[in-house]
Amino acid sequence: xxxxxxxxxxxxxHEWARLEEDGSVTVGITDHAQNALGDVVYVELPEVxxxxxxxxxxxxxxSVKAASDIYGPITGxxxxxxxxxxDEPEKVNQDPYGEGWFFKLEPDDLGELEELLDxxxxxxxxxxxxx
Amino acid sequence: xxxxPHTEADVAAMLAEIxxxxxxxxxxxxxxxxxxxxxxxxxxxxxxxxxLQMLAERADADAGYTCFMGAxxxxxHIPAAVWDITSRGEFMTAYTPYQAEASQGTxxxxxxxxxxxxxxxxxxxxxxxxxxxxxxLAEAMLMALRGNKKNKGGLVLVADSVHPNYTDTSRNIVRxxxxxxxxxxxxxxxxxxxxxxxxxxxxxxxxxxxxxxxxRLESVDVLTDWAHEQGxxxxxxxxxxxxxxxxxxxxxxxEGVGADIVCGDGQPFGVPMxxxxxxxxxxxxxxxxxxxxxxxxxxxxxxLDGKVGYALTLQAREQHIRRxxxxxxxxxxxGLLVTAGTIYLSLVGPQGLREVALASHHGAMQLFDQLTQxxxxxxxxxxxxxxxxxxxxxxxxxxxxxxxxxxGILPGLALSHFAAGHVSEAENTLLVAVTEKRTxxxxxxxxxxxxxxxxxxxxxxx
Numbered sequence: 001x002x003x004x005x006x007x008x009x010x011x012x013x014h015e016w017a018r019l020e021e022d023g024s025v026t027v028g029i030t031d032h033a034q035n036a037l038g039d040v041v042y043v044e045l046p047e048v049x050x051x052x053x054x055x056x057x058x059x060x061x062x063s064v065k066a067a068s069d070i071y072g073p074i075t076g077x078x079x080x081x082x083x084x085x086x087d088e089p090e091k092v093n094q095d096p097y098g099e100g101w102f103f104k105l106e107p108d109d110l111g112e113l114e115e116l117l118d119x120x121x122x123x124x125x126x127x128x129x130x131x
Numbered sequence: 132x133x134x135x136p137h138t139e140a141d142v143a144a145m146l147a148e149i150x151x152x153x154x155x156x157x158x159x160x161x162x163x164x165x166x167x168x169x170x171x172x173x174x175x176x177x178x179x180x181x182x183l184q185m186l187a188e189r190a191d192a193d194a195g196y197t198c199f200m201g202a203x204x205x206x207x208h209i210p211a212a213v214w215d216i217t218s219r220g221e222f223m224t225a226y227t228p229y230q231a232e233a234s235q236g237t238x239x240x241x242x243x244x245x246x247x248x249x250x251x252x253x254x255x256x257x258x259x260x261x262x263x264x265x266x267x268l269a270e271a272m273l274m275a276l277r278g279n280k281k282n283k284g285g286l287v288l289v290a291d292s293v294h295p296n297y298t299d300t301s302r303n304i305v306r307x308x309x310x311x312x313x314x315x316x317x318x319x320x321x322x323x324x325x326x327x328x329x330x331x332x333x334x335x336x337x338x339x340x341x342x343x344x345x346x347r348l349e350s351v352d353v354l355t356d357w358a359h360e361q362g363x364x365x366x367x368x369x370x371x372x373x374x375x376x377x378x379x380x381x382x383x384x385x386e387g388v389g390a391d392i393v394c395g396d397g398q399p400f401g402v403p404m405x406x407x408x409x410x411x412x413x414x415x416x417x418x419x420x421x422x423x424x425x426x427x428x429x430x431x432x433x434x435l436d437g438k439v440g441y442a443l444t445l446q447a448r449e450q451h452i453r454r455x456x457x458x459x460x461x462x463x464x465x466g467l468l469v470t471a472g473t474i475y476l477s478l479v480g481p482q483g484l485r486e487v488a489l490a491s492h493h494g495a496m497q498l499f500d501q502l503t504q505x506x507x508x509x510x511x512x513x514x515x516x517x518x519x520x521x522x523x524x525x526x527x528x529x530x531x532x533x534x535x536x537x538x539g540i541l542p543g544l545a546l547s548h549f550a551a552g553h554v555s556e557a558e559n560t561l562l563v564a565v566t567e568k569r570t571x572x573x574x575x576x577x578x579x580x581x582x583x584x585x586x587x588x589x590x591x592x593x
Contacts, residue, residue, distance in 0.1 A: 042447075044422070047280060060447075067447035069456075 002031040002126065005097055009073070009113055010122035013055075016097065017073040019113060020104070024080075027073055028101045029061060029092065032126045037063040040092040045081040045103055052076055052105060054112060059102065061092065074112040076105035134224040193406070196541040197573050199498075201519045201564025202344065202549070203264065203294055203396060204404045207372065207487060208568050209471075210478050213401040217471045227463060229427060231442040237466065238441035241429045244473040251374040252367075252393040253381020254415035258426035259464035264396025265297045267412030268338065268368055269304035270425045270459055271394045274416070275336035275364040276310060277458065278391070278423040282335040282362050290315040290323045292343035293368060295549050317553055321347040321512030321521070328357050337361075339390075340368040341377065344550070345562065346495075346519030347512055348377075355384035364391040364420075371413065372399035373517055375484040376492070392416045401475030402468050411465035411472065422448060425459030490567035491518040494574060498565050501578045507585055511560055519564040521546060521554065526588050528561045531581070538580045 004010070009017045014033035018026045034040065042062040052058045052072035059070040081103045085091060092100040107113065117125065137145075142154070151157055177185070198206040217223070221236060228234035241259045248257035261267045272287050287305075289298050291314050302312055313332070318324035322343060337358035341349050351367075358365045367380035367390035380390040398410040416424055422445065430444030450457035479487065495518040502508050507525030524531055528545040535542040543563035551557040565574070 042422070062447045067453050067456075 009116035076107040080104040252415045253379030255418040257415040261412040265300035267394040269301040288334045289338040293340040320514040334363040342517040346516040400472035411468040494565035
């Protein structure tokens with residue numbers, strides 16, 4: 001069973017979004033996703049200052065067997081990227097919700113966050129996918 | 132794995148097994164109105180003897196000329212061992228041999244090839260090759276546009292001194308992908324005019340050929356610095372044979388920052404001219420751009436027992452993993468020609484390569500000096516050249532070519548079809564190349580034959 005923290009928001013494309021105290025939103029991929037991908041070898045992150053739109057490609061995560069697009073969960077501007085992943089992409093597998101974060105956004109509209117899936121709804125999505 | 136064709140008995144047995152009367156019945160599902168009947172006119176096959184006789188006649192028509200033509204394909208000596216080894220069945224008939232479990236020999240050879248090209252060009256990485264120099268330039272442009280994170284404008288500036296076939300091919304390939312190609316104009320000496328470089332076009336990439344199409348040497352350091360200042364990536368198109376003598380593109384620029392992508396055609400390395408093909412294109416780049424590189428890349432690794440082995444790497448760039456978002460649709464390399472090229476480089480070594488390049492250059496300079504002393508013959512461009520140069524004749528180049536061919540000499544390429552916009556009186560100009568194969572006697576014969584032809588033509592004219 002994959003880990004699905006209750007307080008985060010999720011998207012069907014397996015990204016998680018976490019609202020921080022300063023109003024920024026941190027984004028990464030879920031435990032389910034990192035498990036399906038296998039060993040991550042490379043992450044192509046967006047550039048700081050880049051505009052990300054909800055449901056549009058924001059980057060690529062590459063494992064030994066696949067390369068998958070990462071989608072923006074909400075619309076916003078990238079204010080930080082996790083450059084630790086340049087040298088230690090395995091953090092995505094080891095700690096997908098912590099040290100394996102991908103980028104932080106300054107959201108255009110926090111209301112978009114409310115429309116994302118909660119932990120329960122996301123777990124259902126994963127269960128359905130397994131059939 | 133050996134190649135074993137089907138016998139007629141094999142085919143008959145398979146047809147019987149699946150219950151089909153003949154092979155054409157397997158195509159019955161194609162609606163008859165779609166059938167293209169043009170194959171009906173293909174003549175019947177010939178015996179091996181008749182076929183060899185026919186081909187010998189055709190080859191004779193082109194044979195026996197001393198070649199002074201270049202323009203991207205050069206008559207260099209190919210040591211006998213190159214094709215002796217390349218023709219071995221393990222290399223010659225292997226099909227797409229990239230599986231690590233079955234093709235360690237091929238993969239190791241490609242890895243050696245990549246290592247040699249990276250050293251020659253002064254770059255960090257090389258791929259396993261692409262089809263040829265011209266399509267390789269198109270791929271390099273696409274690569275530069277993907278890799279230039281700061282400039283998504285889609286403008287590529289291409290020097291007018293780049294081989295016109297390369298520019299045309301690139302235009303064909305990139306024009307439907309939102310990329311615009313504009314020209315960098317030349318000065319009177321046949322190189323990019325560094326005193327008139329555009330300052331506010333914001334190109335994403337700049338393409339410079341060295342030596343350029345006319346054999347002239349470009350101001351590569353100035354151009355590299357300027358391109359980088361403009362926020363553009365530098366694509367260097369080079370004749371790999373010259374890399375043993377000229378500055379490696381990886382060192383271009385005043386601080387030696389270097390070009391970002393290096394490409395070109397590997398024909399000078401053990402590949403016969405063969406009426407224009409096949410050949411191989413090489414692509415090298417900086418480490419920062421490696422994930423944008425098209426084509427196969429072989430990497431060195433260890434197997435379960437800790438022994439050195441070779442395998443395809445960075446496959447997520449390729450279409451069998453990344454599909455429509457791959458860096459290119461190429462999923463092969465010019466394996467046989469790369470094999471020949473790698474064996475050639477191994478045989479001649481760095482010193483041999485240098486000797487070939489210098490001998491070619493010295494021969495060219497000798498011919499250049501002697502030709503320009505013939506009354507009426509002049510250099511088209513002043514300035515340093517490398518083993519190739521353009522001359523202006525007092526009469527039509529086409530007529531000179533015909534007359535020289537009667538003497539068994541291919542005197543050069545008529546520039547009228549290739550460079551009419553950049554060379555005045557283009558119909559009187561010839562692009563001449565000399566390689567290490569051209570003996571002093573052959574050079575002397577060229578000079579005397581041309582002198583005679585021109586003397587007779589002026590007599591006729593007056």
